[in-house]
Amino acid sequence: MSVKISEKALDHVIDDMVEVVENSKDEIFNISEEARREHDHLVLELKETKEKVLQHIENGDKLEERVRFSRKRLAEVSKYFERYSEEDIREVYENTHLMQTNLAILRQEEKALRDKRDELERRLITLTHTINRAEGLAGKISVILNYLQDDFRQVNEMIENAKEKQEFGLKIIEAQEDERRKISREIHDGPAQMLANILLRSEIVERTIRNGSMDEAISEIKSVRKMVRSSLYEVRRIIYDLRPMALDDLGLVPTMKKYVDSISDYNNIPTEFSIIGEEKRLNSKYEVAFFRLMQESIQNAIKHSEASQIQVKLEIRRNSLTMVIKDNGKGFDVSKKKDKSFGLIGMRERVEMLEGELHIQSSLGKGTAIIIKVPY
Structure with missing residues (x-):
C-alpha cells in the first residue's frame, strides 16, 4: 500500500514538473510567434517604403531637370532683362524659387524614407x-x-523495488521536488529570461540607431550576441545534466570524456579522465549508473570540496568495472554522518542495485577519493 502511495506522489511530482517546463516552452513559442508577426508586418512596411523611395527618386530627378531649365531661363532673363517685362521676370524668378523649394522638400523626404528603409532592414535582421x-x-x-520523463520514470522503477525503504522513498520524492524547482528555475532564469532580454535589447538597439549613435548600437548588438551564446550554452548544460544524448548514441566512455571536458571548461577546474582496459559499449543500466555516479561525484567535488583539480579513472575488465573519482579539496571526516547527504545515499543505492561496492576515502585537508567496483 505504501509503495503505491509513493508511486502516486512521484507521478504527481513528475506531472507538475513536466507541466512547468511545457508552460515555459509555450511562453517561448508565444514570444517567437509575436516576433514572427512583427517580422511579417515589417516586411510589408519595408516593401512600401522601398516603393516610395523609388518614386521620390524618380520625381526628384524630373523636378531637378526642370529646375536646371528654369535656372537657365532665369539667367537669360537676368542678362537681357531689358527685353522682358517686369511681370515676366517676376514670374520666372518665382517659378524657379518654388521649384527649388519643392526639390529641397522632396530630397528631404527621400532621405527620411531611406533612413526608414535602413532602420526597417536592421530591425528585420x-x-x-x-x-x-x-x-x-x-x-x-x-x-x-x-x-525529464525518461530519467524520473527510472526513479519510479527504483521505488517499486524499495518496499522496505520507505524513508529513502520519501527522500527521493523530496529530491524530485527540489529537482523540479531547480530545472524550472534554471529554464526560467536562464534561456527564457535571456530570450526576453534579447527582445528588450533589440528595442534598445532600435532606439539607439534611431538616435544616430552607431557605436552604442554596435555595443548593444555585441551584448545581444553574448546573451544568445550564453543562453545556448545553458540549454546544452541542462540537457547534459538530465541525460546526454551521447550516452545512448556513443556509449559510456565518449560521454564521460565529453562531460569531463565540458565541466572543466565551464567551472575552470582542471578535470582529467583516463580509461584502463577495452573501450566498449556496456549494458544500458551500467552505462546510465556509472555516468550518474561520476556526475554526482564531480558535482560534489565542485560544490563542497573547493577542489582545484579532479581526476576520473575508469577501468573496464572482463568481469568487473571500477571507477575512481579523486579531488584535492578540503575533504571531510567520513566517520561523521551528515544530515541531508542524499547524494551519497543515492550513489550507494545505485551501486547496491548493481551488487557492487562503494568506498569513500577522505580526511580533513587531504581531499576525497570515491572508489566504485561493480561485477559485470
Whole structure:
C-alpha cells in the first residue's frame, strides 16, 4: 500500500514538473510567434517604403531637370532683362524659387524614407535572429521534456523495488521536488529570461540607431550576441545534466570524456579522465549508473570540496568495472554522518542495485577519493 502511495506522489511530482517546463516552452513559442508577426508586418512596411523611395527618386530627378531649365531661363532673363517685362521676370524668378523649394522638400523626404528603409532592414535582421533562437530554444526544451520523463520514470522503477525503504522513498520524492524547482528555475532564469532580454535589447538597439549613435548600437548588438551564446550554452548544460544524448548514441566512455571536458571548461577546474582496459559499449543500466555516479561525484567535488583539480579513472575488465573519482579539496571526516547527504545515499543505492561496492576515502585537508567496483 505504501509503495503505491509513493508511486502516486512521484507521478504527481513528475506531472507538475513536466507541466512547468511545457508552460515555459509555450511562453517561448508565444514570444517567437509575436516576433514572427512583427517580422511579417515589417516586411510589408519595408516593401512600401522601398516603393516610395523609388518614386521620390524618380520625381526628384524630373523636378531637378526642370529646375536646371528654369535656372537657365532665369539667367537669360537676368542678362537681357531689358527685353522682358517686369511681370515676366517676376514670374520666372518665382517659378524657379518654388521649384527649388519643392526639390529641397522632396530630397528631404527621400532621405527620411531611406533612413526608414535602413532602420526597417536592421530591425528585420534582429527579429530574424530572435525567431531562429526562439525556435531553437523551443526545440531544445522539447528534448529536455523527453529526458525529464525518461530519467524520473527510472526513479519510479527504483521505488517499486524499495518496499522496505520507505524513508529513502520519501527522500527521493523530496529530491524530485527540489529537482523540479531547480530545472524550472534554471529554464526560467536562464534561456527564457535571456530570450526576453534579447527582445528588450533589440528595442534598445532600435532606439539607439534611431538616435544616430552607431557605436552604442554596435555595443548593444555585441551584448545581444553574448546573451544568445550564453543562453545556448545553458540549454546544452541542462540537457547534459538530465541525460546526454551521447550516452545512448556513443556509449559510456565518449560521454564521460565529453562531460569531463565540458565541466572543466565551464567551472575552470582542471578535470582529467583516463580509461584502463577495452573501450566498449556496456549494458544500458551500467552505462546510465556509472555516468550518474561520476556526475554526482564531480558535482560534489565542485560544490563542497573547493577542489582545484579532479581526476576520473575508469577501468573496464572482463568481469568487473571500477571507477575512481579523486579531488584535492578540503575533504571531510567520513566517520561523521551528515544530515541531508542524499547524494551519497543515492550513489550507494545505485551501486547496491548493481551488487557492487562503494568506498569513500577522505580526511580533513587531504581531499576525497570515491572508489566504485561493480561485477559485470
